[in-house]
Amino acid sequence: MSNPFTSKQPEGPLAEKWSQHKFNMKLVNPANKRKYDVIVVGTGLAGASAAASMAELGYNVKAFCFQDSPRRAHSIAAQGGINAAKNYQNDGDSVFRLFYDTIKGGDYRSREANVYRLAEVSVNIIDQCVAQGVPFAREYGGLLDNRSFGGAQVSRTFYAKGQTGQQLLLGAYSALSRQVANGKVKLYTRTEMLDLVMVDGKARGIVTRNLITGEIESHSAHAVVLASGGYGNVFYLSTNAMGSNATAAWRAHRRGAYFANPCYTQIHPTCIPVSGDHQSKLTLMSESLRNDGRVWVPKSQEDAEAIRKGEKKATDIAEDARDYYLERRYPAFGNLVPRDVASRNAKYVCDEGRGVAPSGLAVYLDFADAIKRDGQKTIEGKYGNLFAMYEKITGENPYEVPMKIFPAVHYTMGGLWVDYNLMTNIEGLYATGESNFSDHGANRLGASALMQGLADGYFVIPYTIGNYLATMPYDKVSTDHEAFKTAEGEVKERIQKLLSIKGKRTVESLHKELGKVVWDYCGMSRNAEGLEMALGKVKELREEFWSNINVLGGENELNMELEKAMRVADFLELAELMMVDARNRDESCGGHFREEHATEEGEAKRDDENFAYVAAWEWNGVGNAPTLHKENLEFENVKLTQRSYK
Amino acid sequence: MKLTIKVWRQKGPKAKGGFKAYSLDHVSEDSSFLEMMDQLNDQLVSGGEEAVHFDHDCREGICGMCSMYINGRPHGPMEQTTTCQLHMRSFKDGDTITIEPWRASAFPVVKDLVVDRSAFDRIIQAGGYVSVGTGGVPDANEIPIPKKIADEAFNAATCIGCGACVAACKNASAMLFTSAKVSQLAMLPQGQVERKERALNMVAQMDEEGFGACTNTGACAAECPVGIDLTNIARLNREYFGASVSTEE
Numbered sequence: 001m002s003n004p005f006t007s008k009q010p011e012g013p014l015a016e017k018w019s020q021h022k023f024n025m026k027l028v029n030p031a032n033k034r035k036y037d038v039i040v041v042g043t044g045l046a047g048a049s050a051a052a053s054m055a056e057l058g059y060n061v062k063a064f065c066f067q068d069s070p071r072r073a074h075s076i077a078a079q080g081g082i083n084a085a086k087n088y089q090n091d092g093d094s095v096f097r098l099f100y101d102t103i104k105g106g107d108y109r110s111r112e113a114n115v116y117r118l119a120e121v122s123v124n125i126i127d128q129c130v131a132q133g134v135p136f137a138r139e140y141g142g143l144l145d146n147r148s149f150g151g152a153q154v155s156r157t158f159y160a161k162g163q164t165g166q167q168l169l170l171g172a173y174s175a176l177s178r179q180v181a182n183g184k185v186k187l188y189t190r191t192e193m194l195d196l197v198m199v200d201g202k203a204r205g206i207v208t209r210n211l212i213t214g215e216i217e218s219h220s221a222h223a224v225v226l227a228s229g230g231y232g233n234v235f236y237l238s239t240n241a242m243g244s245n246a247t248a249a250w251r252a253h254r255r256g257a258y259f260a261n262p263c264y265t266q267i268h269p270t271c272i273p274v275s276g277d278h279q280s281k282l283t284l285m286s287e288s289l290r291n292d293g294r295v296w297v298p299k300s301q302e303d304a305e306a307i308r309k310g311e312k313k314a315t316d317i318a319e320d321a322r323d324y325y326l327e328r329r330y331p332a333f334g335n336l337v338p339r340d341v342a343s344r345n346a347k348y349v350c351d352e353g354r355g356v357a358p359s360g361l362a363v364y365l366d367f368a369d370a371i372k373r374d375g376q377k378t379i380e381g382k383y384g385n386l387f388a389m390y391e392k393i394t395g396e397n398p399y400e401v402p403m404k405i406f407p408a409v410h411y412t413m414g415g416l417w418v419d420y421n422l423m424t425n426i427e428g429l430y431a432t433g434e435s436n437f438s439d440h441g442a443n444r445l446g447a448s449a450l451m452q453g454l455a456d457g458y459f460v461i462p463y464t465i466g467n468y469l470a471t472m473p474y475d476k477v478s479t480d481h482e483a484f485k486t487a488e489g490e491v492k493e494r495i496q497k498l499l500s501i502k503g504k505r506t507v508e509s510l511h512k513e514l515g516k517v518v519w520d521y522c523g524m525s526r527n528a529e530g531l532e533m534a535l536g537k538v539k540e541l542r543e544e545f546w547s548n549i550n551v552l553g554g555e556n557e558l559n560m561e562l563e564k565a566m567r568v569a570d571f572l573e574l575a576e577l578m579m580v581d582a583r584n585r586d587e588s589c590g591g592h593f594r595e596e597h598a599t600e601e602g603e604a605k606r607d608d609e610n611f612a613y614v615a616a617w618e619w620n621g622v623g624n625a626p627t628l629h630k631e632n633l634e635f636e637n638v639k640l641t642q643r644s645y646k
Numbered sequence: 647m648k649l650t651i652k653v654w655r656q657k658g659p660k661a662k663g664g665f666k667a668y669s670l671d672h673v674s675e676d677s678s679f680l681e682m683m684d685q686l687n688d689q690l691v692s693g694g695e696e697a698v699h700f701d702h703d704c705r706e707g708i709c710g711m712c713s714m715y716i717n718g719r720p721h722g723p724m725e726q727t728t729t730c731q732l733h734m735r736s737f738k739d740g741d742t743i744t745i746e747p748w749r750a751s752a753f754p755v756v757k758d759l760v761v762d763r764s765a766f767d768r769i770i771q772a773g774g775y776v777s778v779g780t781g782g783v784p785d786a787n788e789i790p791i792p793k794k795i796a797d798e799a800f801n802a803a804t805c806i807g808c809g810a811c812v813a814a815c816k817n818a819s820a821m822l823f824t825s826a827k828v829s830q831l832a833m834l835p836q837g838q839v840e841r842k843e844r845a846l847n848m849v850a851q852m853d854e855e856g857f858g859a860c861t862n863t864g865a866c867a868a869e870c871p872v873g874i875d876l877t878n879i880a881r882l883n884r885e886y887f888g889a890s891v892s893t894e895e
Contacts, residue, residue, distance in 0.1 A: 021673055049780075052780070053779075053780040056779040056780060066764070067703060067709075067711060068701065068711065068763055068764070069764065069766065069767050070701055070767070071709075071710070071761065071767075071807055072704075072710060072711050073710045074703070074704060074709070076704065076708050076709050077704045077708050077709065086786070086787075088787060113850070124781070126786040127783045127784065127785055127786045127787075128778075128780060128781075128783055130783075130786040130789075130836070131776065131778045131783035131784070131836055132775070132778060132836070133775075133776045133799075133830065133831050133834050135796050135797075135799040135800035135803050135830065135834065135835055136786075136796070137796070137800075138790075138791055138792075138793045138796040138797075139793065140793050141790060142791050142792050142793065142796075143787050143790055144786055144787055160800055160803075161800065163708065163804060165708075166708055166804070166806075167800070167803060170803065170881070173770070174770065174774055175774055175775060175778075175780070177767065177770045177771040178771070178775045178777060179769075180771050181771040181772065187767075189764065189767075190884050210763070212756060239706075241703040241704040241709060242702060242704075242705060245702050250727065275673055276676055276677070277678045278673075278674050278676070278677035278681045278682075279677070279681065279687060280678070280680065280681050280684055280705065282703045283705075283706055284706075301749065370864050388726075389706070389707060389731065392707075392724075392727060392731045392732075392733065393678075393731070393733065395676075395733070395735060419657075440879075458780045458781075459781075461782070471750065502737025506688055506692060508684070508687075508688060509688070520653050524724060546689045550691065552691055552694070552696045552697070553696045553697075555758070557658060558658075558699060558756055558757045558760065560699055561691065561696075561697055582687035635812075
């Protein structure tokens with residue numbers, strides 16, 4: 001048996017690794033595929049595409065989502081676009097350039113072979129989606145249109161107004177629906193995975209709760225694919241959907257799957273600022289807006305102060321009294337610097353007292369020049385729905401006054417550790433899309449999440465899972481097996497425990513409190529001392545949770561408070577791991593900014609000698625220190641440099 | 647502001663439901679409608695009463711999960727706005743707000759304001775796709791599509807599947823939902839091959855689910871939170887009629 005904790009990157013030149021690997025992998029005869037069952041948890045881009053593609057190949061797929069329909073998965077909310085190295089614009093793009101931009105954008109903390117494969121299959125994704133009837137934006141000649149995104153100097157982003165995620169997800173959902181109709185996918189909606197079941201060291205099934213009836217059920221299979229998204233909601237306030245949670249991944253972690261780089265979280269620079277205590281979530285304004293919007297704050301603190309007090313308006317600030325700080329500091333990339341850089345700079349100017357909302361935590365994103373240049377109609381055509389959404393939320397018209405934006409938690413680069421085949425260190429357990437740690441390093445570039453989700457689901461897992469299943473016997477494990485019964489018992493016990501505490505605190509209030517601690521000490525910037533203190537606070541909150549929570553309602557009915565309680569319980573453990581990881585990574589890289597490690601210009605300062613590795617953590621029980629496993633990153637095709645977007 | 651929230655409470659699918667009124671104070675004008683509901687639930691749970699169950703997820707107006715019938719209108723008083731995007735500045739201090747679930751026999755109530763909309767999934771499963779498998783498809787730019795057509799198809803494709811059209815319709819018809827998908831694919835070259843069967847099969851499924859007939863009142867389009875146009879229903883009628891009288895296989 002080979003060591004499960006090796007990346008399994010194929011040998012050979014970078015550009016040939018994936019082709020060679022595809023040839024070397026074992027195949028399952030078409031007639032034998034129907035003898036294998038595969039479970040897919042999550043029906044977003046990564047899950048729906050994987051479930052549909054594997055069903056097309058002939059595997060029996062069971063697909064699970066906690067929402068009432070697969071189409072609700074949070075991929076639907078992605079706005080701006082999807083990258084692909086098509087070079088339709090003749091502007092110098094190539095697979096290698098997309099690979100290079102992604103590695104560099106991730107601040108050299110991702111695996112070369114994975115990222116190259118991602119860039120390679122990106123071109124197939126666009127073909128696939130168009131064939132499904134995804135109505136991408138087009139030019140007058142009928143060909144596909146592109147726009148630019150942060151961290152790139154070419155236009156390689158395909159889009160459908162500000163609703164690209166919706167259109168791509170509905171495409172994947174349609175492919176999934178076709179397989180449901182064909183009887184190759186059995187769909188379980190409003191069903192949440194609450195545990196992973198292992199038999200003889202291999203992932204052989206899951207335990208779920210039917211959210212309508214409360215029934216605890218077991219499902220057995222030959223392999224399990226988690227496509228359950230990211231853990232941004234650990235921060236309470238994020239751009240994630242309210243239901244987005246880490247439970248599937250976290251339960252797998254507790255069963256032995258390593259969790260990699262949990263401290264890498266992406267703070268998106270362009271979100272609508274927090275307006276008050278009542279707020280339940282934050283809303284993103286697509287990065288694509290930075291194509292035409294200019295980010296600025298007043299040069300002087302006095303002007304900013306006057307704006308905060310309502311004595312002055314943005315339009316009262318003369319052109320030469322404005323500081324277009326991204327254009328000033330990064331002339332080459334301007335407003336299109338990567339997300340981590342844009343977010344950090346917004347924080348710096350607000351820390352300097354130049355923020356523009358009453359809270360002091362906002363900067364302007366101004367379209368006046370673009371409207372003057374291209375006309376309001378053109379801008380409306382590109383961003384109409386985003387402008388309308390902004391107005392609904394804030395009550396201000398962005399065609400007339402600049403938008404106010406501030407960074408917010410948006411995406412988590414960390415996730416379950418996977419090898420080149422997207423298999424975790426548990427045999428037969430795979431993780432795809434945002435739920436794995438794989439391709440974005442310490443910072444994800446805009447329009448790359450959709451690309452990765454669909455790459456994993458359409459073009460990677462259908463190949464790599466066959467290589468595993470080919471070695472598996474056909475025989476099924478009965479759900480009467482002791483391992484299933486034990487897991488079911490543990491799930492039921494946990495539910496009983498939560499319902500029986502009958503304390504004084506609502507789940508919501510504790511989640512809010514946890515979110516604030518994580519944001520304050522493990523958010524846009526971190527330091528060792530703060531992390532140490534926050535670790536203590538998280539432990540206290542966890543104790544408070546398990547002794548003083550009040551969950552009403554019963555277990556055998558739709559009980560959303562109970563659902564939330566189980567998710568928050570897992571966040572309370574995950575938050576600790578994030579902080580342990582952030583404390584261990586004594587360098588700055590991408591979205592992980594340790595205040596102790598900044599360049600003179602305030603950029604993230606890496607320590608390649610000591611930290612060019614993936615930190616994969618092994619669970620040792622609640623409150624016990626996890627074990628660190630290091631996967632060293634080797635770079636043969638790019639040179640590690642200080643990232644520069646000047 | 648201070649509000650009276652009159653909300654439909656129903657313990658389960660078979661239980662008898664009824665309105666219950668709650669008084670809620672200190673609601674911020676800047677909070678969204680669902681944040682107001684969060685505040686109500688926090689108050690209820692703190693007082694030992696079970697939270698009002700309602701569907702919601704993205705809170706950005708795109709997932710289609712939120713589904714409240716507010717003061718007699720699906721998604722409330724603002725045009726082209728989902729419940730999650732509705733903000734309390736649309737209401738006045740002292741208002742009584744009445745909240746019900748979607749009401750349609752094809753959308754049975756699960757609990758409180760939560761309904762079962764799986765019928766929509768089954769309509770899509772009946773033909774709301776292009777039958778292409780993964781791989782082996784032509785280059786994305788191989789078939790140019792006029793911008794005007796691509797844009798029209800996009801407009802139809804923006805349906806969020808919330809079911810407001812059904813809730814708004816006196817017949818609880820699902821024509822707007824079904825027509826949006828049929829139109830999108832009928833307009834695009836990729837959708838041509840299965841065009842006829844698609845229209846026939848999706849309409850058949852719609853009928854089987856127990857949605858009512860369309861009498862062209864236009865209430866669906868008027869209440870649609872993303873502005874799906876009534877033209878789509880005209881397109882569906884044409885597609886369905888054409889497919890019904892066609893002798894081709």
